[in-house]
């Protein structure tokens with residue numbers, strides 16, 4: 001099920017799953033695995049067969065735990081159908097024997113027939129009720145299980161999968177696709193079982209009642225079968241298209257709503273409207289095509305039904321007139337005919353729901369088949385007390401199989417407890433390096449180790465305990481402030497949560513909130529300011545107490561007091577830990593023990609910050625360029641360096657860090673010598689705060 005494949009999601013087999021790595025000979029055969037064939041409306045026979053087999057496997061695995069229930073449902077529906085089918089038979093014998101006997105003064109047989117008919121009617125009602133309850137419960141249990149499987153699996157799929165798959169498509173799998181399956185389970189189990197049984201039962205009875213007429217009716221099944229086959233083939237691609245187009249609508253909706261601020265800020269409403277109109281039009285067209293198909297199919301089935309009734313009536317009447325057939329038998333025959341074609345109509349509906357659900361299952365099973373690109377090791381090496389020593393061993397990385405080499409063979413050693421600031425122009429590879437440390441991705445070549453152990457050999461639990469990445473977003477989940485801090489260490493006591501908040505200086509503002517630590521932060525922490533959100537995120541990390549922190553430090557949006565508070569909190573959190581900081585502010589760069597200047601995925605300078613600033617390397621030039629940019633009268637910054645954002649606006653350290661200003665607001669935690677302190681105090685604005 002979870003066999004890795006070289007798909008668009010970047011799922012790469014690792015050394016932990018060598019045994020299942022596809023060989024080159026099978027690479028072409030794998031072009032349908034996972035979500036690889038998801039956007040294809042037309043698939044060749046080979047792929048179609050495999051996709052259907054995969055869907056069936058999933059359905060079987062979902063139904064297996066309910067085997068006993070499904071069996072009981074089958075028994076109930078068979079019994080119900082028997083009871084229902086007995087009705088016309090009782091009427092036939094009542095007409096042919098019961099009524100004449102009653103006319104002759106013997107009401108006994110007719111009363112038996114009437115009583116039997118009543119019993120059958122009651123049994124039908126009771127059995128139907130029991131069947132519907134049972135099948136409804138099984139259907140909902142199956143859906144619950146599938147929803148849970150998809151959600152759990154999606155959470156474990158790697159960042160690379162979600163980056164290319166998008167949340168909109170995931171939502172589509174969890175909503176409209178599951179709804180399609182719900183429709184099938186709701187009406188399908190009932191419709192399919194009772195219709196199929198009725199058709200078979202009626203067919204047998206018709207032949208038993210009168211062989212020539214029965215066989216005439218059965219002959220019409222041949223063209224019906226051909227029509228059904230045509231419908232099934234056509235509906236597969238139509239429903240595949242319906243599922244794909246509805247997913248596109250949801251993707252567009254999700255993207256628009258997630259970026260509603262940007263949409264309004266850039267007046268993108270018109271453009272979005274035309275995109276949405278196009279996508280909705282495609283969805284409507286696909287849906288309309290499927291409805292047309294159903295309309296044609298049901299109309300043909302009806303036509304067959306009615307034509308057959310006409311033939312049976314004509315032939316039957318002629319035979320009754322010639323004494324070859326009893327009137328009661330003809331009446332029963334015509335009643336049964338109705339019972340034959342009504343379920344055929346229903347079978348058409350079931351086939352419709354089945355095609356829709358099959359297309360949905362194809363997509364859902366594709367997601368479930370995706371393997372995490374960073375799988376848990378089968379035999380992890382325990383890391384109970386990590387020291388925090390990081391090493392890159394000729395680590396190379398590309399985001400996609402054929403994409404550019406973003407990090408070409410990187411060698412790096414970070415001793416335990418060292419604070420390393422990563423600087424460099426945008427796109428230099430800082431975040432990529434940081435993400436490899438947090439194991440959001442595995443290196444394409446080489447290895448990254450923690451305390452000498454390849455990250456791929458460390459269990460998720462150990463790795464998450466040892467390494468924590470804090471991103472710029474400081475993502476807060478819905479829930480209270482305390483809940484959000486406790487994410488760092490689930491099960492932490494209230495006292496521990498408050499102590500963590502106090503350690504990073506968050507206790508004061510949290511206590512001042514209307515309900516203190518129990519205050520609900522609202523969606524994405526919308527109730528808190530960005531500085532407060534960062535403090536909560538730091539408290540979370542402090543509580544988690546990891547050995548290694550990877551920090552994408554961005555405080556450019558903060559006002560001065562908030563930035564100071566965050567800076568102080570950060571220093572508390574970083575103390576005695578190995579830290580890799582994507583430094584956006586010079587204050588951070590200078591408190592680091594070491595600066596790595598990156599360009600094109602390589603480390604081009606490496607040393608203590610004061611040394612680099614004092615030298616004549618890239619970092620020093622960047623620094624001087626920024627200083628130059630602060631003096632409008634003087635010549636502008638030398639070209640060929642990362643440009644400061646504007647002459648009057650200090651750039652983030654990741655572009656050009658000004659040493660001077662940073663010294664003014666750092667506490668000197670690192671104890672590094674400050675060769676530029678004299679400069680610092682006269683210097684100008686803070687680099688990342690307001691100019």
Ligand SMILES: Nc1ncnc2c1ncn2[C@@H]1O[C@H](COP(=O)(O)OP(=O)(O)OP(=O)(O)O)[C@@H](O)[C@H]1O
Pocket residue numbers: 163399400403406424425426427428429430431432433654
């Ligand atoms: N998910 C991704 N898929 C494909 N390419 C990516 C992805 N993320 C980053 N890249 C590419 O990798 C290179 C390095 O990006 P990275 O985000 O590591 O740079 P960075 O130094 O952190 O930049 P910034 O300071 O702007 O965040 C860039 O060329 C970028 O386009």
